Amino acid sequence: MKTLIKNGTVVNATGTASADVLVDGDRIAAVLAPGSTLLGFDVESNVDTVIDAAGKYVIPGGIDAHTHMQLPFGGTEASDTFESGTRAAAHGGTTSIIDFAVQTYGQRLEDGLAAWHEKAAGNCAIDYGFHQIVGDVTAESLEALRRLPDEGVTSFKLFMAYPGVFYSDDAQILKAMQVSRDTGMLTMMHAENGPAIDVLAQQLVDQGNTDPYYHGIARAWELEEEATHRAIMLAKVTGAPLYVVHVSAKQAVEQLAWARGKGQNVFGETCPQYLYLSLEDQLGASSDEWGKFEGAKWVCSTPLRSRAEGHQDSLWQALRTNALQTVSTDHCPFCMKDQKDLGRSDFRKIPNGIGGIEHRMDLMYQGVVTGEITLERWVELTSTTPARMFGVYGEKGVIQPGADADLVVYDPNGHTSIGLGKTHHMNMDYSAWEGYEIDGHVDTVLSRGRVIVDDNQYLGRKGDGEFVKRGLSQYLI
Structure with missing residues (x-):
């Protein structure tokens, strides 16, 4: 199949241009001046499908480099399967995800990765890769870690949080960083x-402070800043490159900027929830029992931060100055009924996570509309840099000949109303983004040259997505 996307404005991280994009099979064959001929032939009359993108942007498909499909957590499991979650991602203009394979305590690392391959294979609507969570740092798991690049898994995650679940102490972290x-x-x-x-959380509960709001109080920004600095120092001692996930506190950003200013290979991501939502939102809609518990919708870790302290504005600034390099979702959805409800009497038992994979591209485009970031920076943060950071650039993250034909036609004159029953295909019984209005719209999505979403209709199939073996990071200095 040959497809021509004509009359659009092609947006790459390096700039914009009026251009036509020719797709041949699953790859981009050419980026042409509008109305060009190719080898003397009129292009439009020699393709199978023509997509008119007049007045619209043509961008590389979004890459969400931080998702958790079917993750067991807090006595339950994330409500999106690889099938439902990637289908929702496609609706929102994301054409690749990198999920986290989990090694639990006492498990062989290889078995954890194999389990995630089994969950994802044949189920994904879009392409996918894996990071590896190392939940048990032993001599055996460290040796297995060294072999993962041969499997196309070139990044791994450690936790300085969650004692008794995923926690690694400083000695374990140092060994893994080596x-x-x-x-x-x-x-x-x-x-x-x-x-x-954990100490602060226990003290709050002992005082009778059990509402969701206190989740963020227990996880004070000082404890994110301290851990970020400690991780930076361990990375400096070992010479390891470091990528800090879901940064929410402006003071943690300052630590990253300080280390980067000294030339250290240190990077950070944030998420839309930290740019738009705040700790104050978790106070609840009213003082009754339900109103107070409504804040459970936004319980995630790291937590939302106080708007009064200026964290949100500082994070937007960090995205402009490249103190932060990427925006992912940390998509880890749980329903209110039977899942978030587990913590109705104790915020510590609320499964941590927000569902947002469907809305990331739209929410970040709204930042273009409001002047927080440029059009090119939008593409850079949501596609190009994730591709470079995680070893798939050239195949993904850019519109150029030879790249995978993962493309989105985005209408800046369209409109998107976010909320349950509006733009919500995630497997959740509520929307964390209920009522948000976006001055733009995802019109058409192509994955490897196939139209999988058009005019809000899903045209793809279960299993369309392929596992992507990643190379080493292309972003290191």
Whole structure:
């Protein structure tokens, strides 16, 4: 199949241009001046399908580099399967995800990765890859970690939070980072001081403060700043590259900027929830029992931060200055009924996570509309840099000949109303983004040259997505 996307404005991280995009099979064959001929032939009359993108942007498909499909957590499991979650991603203009394979305590690392392959294979609507969560740092798992690049898994995640679940102490982190240094793998870090958080959380509950709001109080920004600094120092000692996930506190950003200013290979991501939502939202809609518990919708870790303290504005600034390099979702959805409800009497038992994979591209485009970021930076944060950071650039993250034909036609004159029953295909019984209005719209989505979404209709099939073996990071200095 040959497809021509004509009359659009092609947007790459490096600039925009009026151009036609010719797709041949699953690859981009050419980026042409509008109305060009190719080898003397009129292009439009020699293709199978023509998509008119007049007045619209043509962008590389979004890459969400931080998702958790079917993740067991907090006595339940994330409500999106690889099938439902990737279908929702496609509706929102995301054409690739990188999910986290999990090694639990006492499990062989290889078995954890195999389990995630089994969950995803034949189920994904879009392409997918894996990071590896190392939940049990032992000599055996560190040796297995060294072999993962041969499997196309070139990054791994450690936790300074969640004692008794995923937590690694400083000695374990240092040993894993030495593997990162030796292999070129990227160390990803959940940077919060978990033991201290647990003490504060217990004290709050003992005082009768059990509402969802206190989740964020227990996870104070000082504990994110401290852990971020500690992770940076361990990375400096070992010479490992470091990528800090879901940064929410402006003080943690300052630590990253300080390290980057000294030339260290240190990077950070944030998520839409930290740019738009706040700790104050979790106070609830009213003082009755339900109103207070409504804040459970936005319980995630790291937590939402106070708007009064200026965290949101600082994060937008960090995206402009490249103190933060990417925007992912940390998509880890749970329904209110039978899942978030588990913590109705104790915020510590609320499964941590927000569903947002469907809305990331729209929410970040709204930042273009409001002047927070440029059009090119939108593409850079949501597609190009994730591709470079995680070793798939050239195949993905750019519109150029030879790249995968993962493309989105985005209408800046369209409109998107977010909410349950509006633009909501995630397997959740509520929307964390209920009522948000976006001055733009995803019109058409192509994955490897196939139209999988058009005019809000899903045209893809279960299993369309392929596993992507990733190379080493192309972003290191």
